[in-house]
Amino acid sequence: MGRPTSHGREVTGTGRSVLGRGSFVGGSGGGNRNSYGRGGGGGRSPFSLLIVVVFVIISIATGKKSNILSSILGGLSSSTNSTNSTSSGTAPMISIPTLPSSIGSTAASSISGVGSAWSGVADNRGQLDTSVHESAREKFYRPTGGDSVTVMVYMCGTDLESKHGMATKDLIEMTKANISSNVNLLVYTGGTNTWQNSVVSSSNNEIYRIADGKMNKLADDNLNTSMTDPNTLVRFIDYCKNNFSANRYQLILWDHGGGSVTGYGYDEKNPNSGSMNLAKIKAAVAQTGIKYDFIGFDACLMATTETALALSDYADYLIASEETEPGTGWYYTNWLSNLSSNTAISTLDLGKKIVDDFIDESNRSARGQSTTLSLVDLAELKATVPSSLSSFARDTASYIENNEYSKVSYARTASREFAKSSNIDQVDLVNLVYNLEQNENDPTIQSILGAVKYNRTSSNMSNSYGLSIYFPYKKLSKVDRMVQTYGDIGMDSEYTKMIQQFATLQASGQIVGGGETTPANTVTGNYQGSTSGSFSAADIDSLIASLISGSLSSESLANIGLDTSSIGFLQNRNMSDETIRNYVLSNRLDASKLQWTDRYSTPKVHLSEEEWNMVSSIEENMLLDEGSGYIDMGLDNFFEFDENGDMLADTQRAWIAIDQQPVAYYHLSTTQNGDETVTIGRVPVILNGDRANLIIIFDGEHPNGYLAGANTDYKATQTETIAKNITDIVEGDRIQFIYAYYGYDGTYLDDYKLDEEYVVGKTAPKVSYVLVKDDNQITYKFTDIYNNSYWTPALKSK
Structure with a gap:
């Protein structure tokens, strides 16, 4: 493919000084969010990525000294944008390169976090199918004309x-x-x-x-x-x-x-x-x-x-x-x-x-x-799906057994996932099968679409497409419970064995990977990347053998979210210890390579093509220096590459805000549908006294984003079920924004809460991006094919 058309970064709006309302910051109207703008992501992919980012410029006259979030915003300055700004306020054109063709479309979708709408299999919405498969049993209900x-x-x-x-x-x-x-x-x-x-x-x-x-x-x-x-x-x-x-x-x-x-x-x-x-x-x-x-x-x-x-x-x-x-x-x-x-x-x-x-x-x-x-x-489902699902499970298991685990991992992470932030590991079955097989006529796809x-x-x-399925990836601790349920409901045994096999190899990759769940180690300033790349074959063999035999320490199991009561799946696999060891040894992301070159000019991360193929996703993280620790501003999937395929650091330093208050924002999904891109994210809050997530949506009708509503965020001690969404945010609702908080030594301390609640007025809260001025660091979270997370060294604002 040729080089995609590129767009320049444009800064619009004029800054104005406004006294903050409590701990909230005043400023000019929202900027624009378009195409693959912030939250729309970039990515190493062979398809065109258009990145347009338009920021709000605001300046602060005064703010509460006790709250760093109300004082770190400022207008565009030579110190914060010296490499990209011009006297007219418009950044130079940024070219997004053609990326290695060896990274397929499924992998690219996974890495970038951008899904194509109804890709591969035709949209089945709004079409009533009155056909009846010939092998389906007679219906229990038969109309009589005088029915009760x-x-x-x-x-x-x-x-x-x-x-x-x-x-x-x-x-x-x-x-x-x-x-x-x-x-x-x-x-x-x-x-x-x-x-x-x-x-x-x-x-x-x-x-x-x-x-x-x-x-x-x-x-x-x-x-x-x-x-x-x-x-x-x-x-x-x-x-x-x-x-x-x-x-x-x-x-x-x-x-x-x-x-x-x-x-x-x-x-x-x-x-x-x-x-x-x-x-x-x-x-x-x-x-x-x-x-x-x-x-x-x-x-x-x-x-x-x-x-x-x-x-x-x-x-x-x-x-x-x-x-x-x-x-x-x-x-x-x-x-x-x-x-x-x-x-x-x-x-x-x-x-x-x-x-x-x-x-x-x-x-x-x-x-x-x-x-x-x-x-x-x-x-119809009872007559057609079990046999096709068995066939799909056997084929998938064969990929795993034949050193193609990464193919299965990419298909899983690129599939439509439901209740994504809750990590329940449910994905659309048709989308999953298509991502793996690239064949819309696959028997499993056709049986589901028929039912x-x-x-x-x-x-x-x-x-x-109408039916999801459990496929482990985010929480391996649930695999044994699901296997028990499968036995109780008579679920297909081939599918059961396959997910145990996938989970075994993933757990092996995690125990060797030694990833991080938070950016805690990056904030110390001494982080040099994971030591996993230095593990020898003997080290890996020993770790995997201990994991599979059940002799691994409780502390090591806890590091990958498991305990001795949730590792039964490790005993049900068709691969030998040696096969697993050899695969993990040959297919791992050496996180020590996640270092910045040209750190003081144009920081970038360089990986080889083989190393990029071990990357499942990339997300940007911003950390604000509060004076005694760091406030975690969440994860956005904004990143870009230069003409050499190196990932560039974000030099703009802008972040999501609600009524100009910077908030902790977590990107959930981005879908490109023709010319329109829809991005959904969440913001953790205390809503009317209860923990919840605000849902923010950017779409063609609302390019600047809007607050769509909220859903309750339950603690595991309450229920593992997922709440229906609250239908709206209404006048009088009380919102307290919350953030993860780390000490300077990298220790997680607690939730950071703003001093004052935000009370919703008659006008709906406004979503925008604000430019962060000083006292911040950015780092990038790299996730590999085993769901290990690694963080680049933090880059301080200039």
């Missing part, structure tokens, strides 16, 4: 209700539906400390019937047990079956969801009861003896291949979301009315209505938040 329907909604209100009234809003939507006498709409309530209405009690779990616009209480569940206890779900279903028998049954589980590893539910009244995993859900559904028209999850992340296979013997269809759901959840009024007007409506038509209303309502009330919902034919009868997403989502 029992709709069961298992509504665990949890903090979604006590804090935000989300369950009450959905109950109101149900009461607005025109429910006929042939439809029994039954709701089991509980799991929350407070209901935001005057009807439902938080003292007991209760069963209601909704009809004629009212909620009529039918019974108390006097046992009042946790709603994540499968026996509670069984009691509700048995009650409905015994008292409201019908020839058509539908079950909806309403709450948080955590996907294949964690399963469904968080009961706020019983926080130590954990979630209901897939094995327990399957057992509960099986125990009742009902065959369902559909089972739906009005919860996050439950549209997984594992969920579908677990329920395939008990329901005709699954309706669920691959991604986290906005707080609005499903919209109930229309589809319940449609069902009442025609109780024999096909599940395909009814499911399409559920999906369409959810996406359309989310687009209206949860602007910009990523949404997905799919309708999956479980009868997904209807799929829609928000416009800012791509490569989300």
